[in-house]
Amino acid sequence: MELILDKNKKREHLYLEVFHYYRELIMEKKLPPGSRMPSLRKCSQELKLSRTTIENAYLQLAAEGYIISKAQSGYYVTDIADRQHTSVRKTEKHAQTPCRFDFASSGVDRESFRFDLWRRYIKSALRQDERLLSYGEPQGEADLRDTLADYVRERRNVLCSGEDIVIGAGIQSLLHILCPLLDQRRTVSFPNSSFVQGSTVFHDYGFQVDYRNKDCDIIYVSPAHMTKWGDIMPVSRRLELVNYSAAHGSLVIEDDFENEFVYLQKPTPSLFGLAGGQNVVYLGTFSRLLLPSIRISFMVLPPELSALYRKKADQYNQTASKAEQIALCQFIRDGHLAAQTRKLKRLYSVKLKALRSAVREVFGKDSQIQTGAAGTSLALTLSTTLTWQELQKKAQTNGLRLQLLREAPGKITLILSCSSMPVADFVPACKLLKNISQIQN
């Protein structure tokens, strides 16, 4: 094998030819592993090329693992030709027991989602070739924003126009746009430490994150999801919060997560509505109503922030899929979101009751249950000699997924979610949980 060079080519190419030449020699083991490469000087003389060209070729060979440089000694061929068949490590697949019963899921009930219908809307959206050939509007598609404005006005008394709405792929994407607009403010309060995704973004932007501190510059709340077992904020507290924050000039961020699943009373009014649209940012998402894998959330900005945002709008790209935005817009307009919400609310209300019965039946008086007015979960406190780590390990081995709320000596409190588990599994899943929690370690 010989290196034949076309000297008329531009200089950038030469080094690549040298590179390819040596790569072949190495892979065919004509230059075997461990052998020393010719020195730069010698090689440059032999091939009648500049030292720089040779050096570039060697650097590239080194970069791709064909040779390795040893200080004060030169370059040596690696064992890459031998390693040829051991591929670069693949992403680890955890060899776990498959999950039989999932109490920790925040997915949707598999029977509840009309895949056929959603597919039809996506298909129709994908037919709008012209629209899909361009980038989306940074703020989100205008027709979806208008539709969302109608939606939150009707359902949550949030009075706004499509101009005040920003669409994004999930709450975090929206907070990434919101936080830089709030640079006059330095402290933020969350109700507790459980919404890590939210507090992380504020922390990343240098905000001081605190909990239950109403004197912060920003108050982040989820009024329909105050606890993991579905406590909601009563109207009196909502009014108090709105008035207090207005008096103290603090901004409320209202994450209206799961407001659709408030069962035991009429849906409570939104903070945004109670505050007359002043000093409240409203956040909404469709993850619990449609598919969690559809990443579309939105925020409604109060007037000053809306004006501020529009000045910067072009600096941020839209994150949500345009096809999914087009599909969702038509899906809402045709009334399917409202229908899906009614259906899920009924379904989860029934399932949550069934889960409570199953827990009572299986655990009897050994258990302490906490339930709220909303959501898809309850809290169960177990008496057990196991630690959480021990219990979790046993659960994994038995194909049971659990979610810890808190641990105390002799007691473990779990959050049991009914959302994606079929009702028929409630009793067997509870029995399995009881069994493993009573085994001595």
Place this chain on the structure above:
Amino acid sequence: MELILDKNKKREHLYLEVFHYYRELIMEKKLPPGSRMPSLRKCSQELKLSRTTIENAYLQLAAEGYIISKAQSGYYVTDIADRQHTSVRKTEKHAQTPCRFDFASSGVDRESFRFDLWRRYIKSALRQDERLLSYGEPQGEADLRDTLADYVRERRNVLCSGEDIVIGAGIQSLLHILCPLLDQRRTVSFPNSSFVQGSTVFHDYGFQVDYRNKDCDIIYVSPAHMTKWGDIMPVSRRLELVNYSAAHGSLVIEDDFENEFVYLQKPTPSLFGLAGGQNVVYLGTFSRLLLPSIRISFMVLPPELSALYRKKADQYNQTASKAEQIALCQFIRDGHLAAQTRKLKRLYSVKLKALRSAVREVFGKDSQIQTGAAGTSLALTLSTTLTWQELQKKAQTNGLRLQLLREAPGKITLILSCSSMPVADFVPACKLLKNISQIQN
């Protein structure tokens, strides 16, 4: 009012004419709120147009809220004409002349994208009900990450595993995760001020943003897109940069934007490869290869950052659509991305040459053209007595979209993109540009 159609126009326009025709009837209440639209069949007979054309027009009317579909019954006019003057302002529709020639688009060539194929992959992804019922992996779907690792190893010498890859909805979503990992570093250098979306994120996180300053802690570069007219970074400069940054402990962020469209020489090696995967973050995106509306980008993290990221991975939600990730994974595995890349590269190379010829033909010696080795644009400097604002206004009135590079007394330099404009429009578009630039104000 009667619909008079110019049958010689391209089919894309016909449905828009039907759309405008009905919109006017609706807004003037000649079709009053609540009235039923003619059936597709009847309308298609009357107007002597295909059902598809009518259906597209109706879908557009529905998308903009003029009509609404009722199941098994047809389309009905909404009360949009009444709501016209009600208080809630709708998202402003800029009453502009429709764009005839778009020199500013970064969309893809409409002929180049196989919608039918992509639709098939999305359809197939949407059939994976089980997978879509849960949230996606925060880091991105594992199979797509493994596929991307193979892809960048083969095409860009980027040696990594799927574990080092993070997927996100666009480069900004990735920078929102990357920046907080870099909190030891305070300064970042961009090649120029044109990538506002990138510098904004760093600025939002409190980094000091500078330009062409190689002594910054972070160097952000797009080696295949150094200028808007397609200059690329030569290999010698790449090596210099990699060596300098390694010696000074700075991190290089390599945004490999448009590396697929390097025509005039072999694709140059990636900085990530040249540096042996140390101290370089590699960013890739599919916006220019597939549809800009598909929001999937990825970053390859070097070992230390990859380890750091995995500790925080659960704090960030995935932003890219799961269905689109599943579709893209299979699309790449079946070789369609490689085929699409080859096709686009050929196409854009030919189109760019054609655009250059058209500019020379129309502007002759009055023009100064700059072209590079890559990309889909050229720079054209015009002698004109107009200011940019005046020229832009005239262009808008005439349905021409322009993009300014820089302005000097008596001279305006524009960036003309060939990517989404059909070749047949090049000469007429240039002629129009010449005409409006020569009119005295």
